[in-house]
Amino acid sequence: MPPPGLRPPPANWPWAVVAASLLLMIMGNGTLFVLTVSLKPIAETFDWPREVPSLAYGLASFGAGLGAIYLSHLSERIGMLPVLLFGSTMIGTGCILASFTAAPWQLYAAYGLCIGLLGNAAMISPLMANATRWFDRRRGLAIAIVASGQSGAGTLWPPFIRLMNDWYGWRTTFLYYGILCLAVMLPLTLVFRRGPPDDAPPLTTASGEAAKPARVLGWPSWAVQGTLCAAIMGCCIAMAMPITHMVAFATDLGHPAARGAEVLSTMLAASIVSRLVSGLLADRIGGLRTLLIGSTIQATMLTVLAFTESLLSLYFVAALFGIGYGGIIPMYAFAVREYFPVRGIARRIAIVMFFGLLAMAIGSWTGGYVYDQTGSYRAAFLVGAAANLCNLVLLVLLVSRTRLFPAPAAA
Numbered sequence: 107m108p109p110p111g112l113r114p115p116p117a118n119w120p121w122a123v124v125a126a127s128l129l130l131m132i133m134g135n136g137t138l139f140v141l142t143v144s145l146k147p148i149a150e151t152f153d154w155p156r157e158v159p160s161l162a163y164g165l166a167s168f169g170a171g172l173g174a175i176y177l178s179h180l181s182e183r184i185g186m187l188p189v190l191l192f193g194s195t196m197i198g199t200g201c202i203l204a205s206f207t208a209a210p211w212q213l214y215a216a217y218g219l220c221i222g223l224l225g226n227a228a229m230i231s232p233l234m235a236n237a238t239r240w241f242d243r244r245r246g247l248a249i250a251i252v253a254s255g256q257s258g259a260g261t262l263w264p265p266f267i268r269l270m271n272d273w274y275g276w277r278t279t280f281l282y283y284g285i286l287c288l289a290v291m292l293p294l295t296l297v298f299r300r301g302p303p304d305d306a307p308p309l310t311t312a313s314g315e316a317a318k319p320a321r322v323l324g325w326p327s328w329a330v331q332g333t334l335c336a337a338i339m340g341c342c343i344a345m346a347m348p349i350t351h352m353v354a355f356a357t358d359l360g361h362p363a364a365r366g367a368e369v370l371s372t373m374l375a376a377s378i379v380s381r382l383v384s385g386l387l388a389d390r391i392g393g394l395r396t397l398l399i400g401s402t403i404q405a406t407m408l409t410v411l412a413f414t415e416s417l418l419s420l421y422f423v424a425a426l427f428g429i430g431y432g433g434i435i436p437m438y439a440f441a442v443r444e445y446f447p448v449r450g451i452a453r454r455i456a457i458v459m460f461f462g463l464l465a466m467a468i469g470s471w472t473g474g475y476v477y478d479q480t481g482s483y484r485a486a487f488l489v490g491a492a493a494n495l496c497n498l499v500l501l502v503l504l505v506s507r508t509r510l511f512p513a514p515a516a517a
Contacts, residue, residue, distance in 0.1 A: 130254020169222025193228025
């Protein structure tokens with residue numbers, strides 16, 4: 107809620123919120139790419155299996171999803187500003203602490219606790235949920251822009267992180283990035299001193315009792331939300347593997363680390379375009395149909411990636427994979443906002459995103475584990491593709507229900 111006496115926001119304030127959300131996502135998610143680009147150097151420094159830094163990435167994803175369930179709810183009660191101030195501080199602090207890593211548990215604590223549970227938990231789900239509440243028209247585009255911060259981080263940071271690692275080593279890279287997060291993110295949170303304009307009273311019956319959630323797509327609301335949670339797990343297990351392991355995968359094929367970082371950036375740059383296009387498309391055909399298109403492309407290209415070896419082919423397949431996966435995450439938030447009432451929407455989105463981030467953690471760890479067992483990423487990518495096929499089955503089921511039960515006119 108905005109502070110008492112605060113003047114109404116300017117007409118363009120919602121887009122200022124979107125812009126600030128985008129920049130916060132770019133900085134907060136950048137911590138994950140500091141780790142992915144540094145995955146191999148960290149493992150080599152301590153003679154650890156790649157499973158160790160992969161698990162740190164997974165814990166950060168899991169922590170972000172778990173913490174967001176509470177922090178999203180808290181942001182609706184006390185406003186976004188204090189939640190984002192706290193999260194931004196923890197992200198910068200966690201990255202600085204990671205620079206002093208000497209044992210696996212220290213890396214796990216820095217990423218799982220500080221950067222994940224207490225840091226990015228305040229960013230991903232709360233920021234997307236907050237964006238849905240500022241818009242009735244162009245909601246899909248607004249969510250897509252905010253969610254593009256994840257891909258924007260992957261496009262912007264890997265080449266710089268790789269250079270910093272080459273020049274100063276991974277420890278100094280972590281330290282400098284943490285300081286940069288504090289310097290950039292804390293001032294940006296001031297944009298959120300105003301709350302969204304759609305704060306509605308709790309839904310109640312005529313007798314004053316709390317109303318039960320309406321049926322969604324002809325099913326109990328919990329069944330639809332549960333199906334979305336299961337679906338996002340299938341696609342995010344597949345999604346996490348190339349994101350976490352692309353640089354290591356490319357170097358294993360004999361390509362320089364610089365080229366591997368460029369392949370990762372190419373994939374994420376393509377995903378930015380995909381997210382913006384998917385947002386525009388969702389405003390026309392709905393979130394679930396848009397989600398099904400992106401997930402189909404992702405499953406196909408991950409299968410192709412498992413058998414790709416040449417550098418030129420890597421660039422091409424990575425770009426197509428990015429086009430597929432780019433629009434997936436924001437479309438889950440869009441679909442929840444499309445079919446469920448606004449009251450409590452932040453927590454509903456956070457619950458779905460928790461399962462997505464849990465799946466990202468599983469996919470990241472699985473990629474490292476399967477590599478350690480087989481010495482190749484091919485089997486890992488095929489496991490991810492199989493999980494993606496399960497996701498497609500659930501999405502087809504939900505899309506088939508939309509023909510009989512369209513979204514409410516005023517979602």
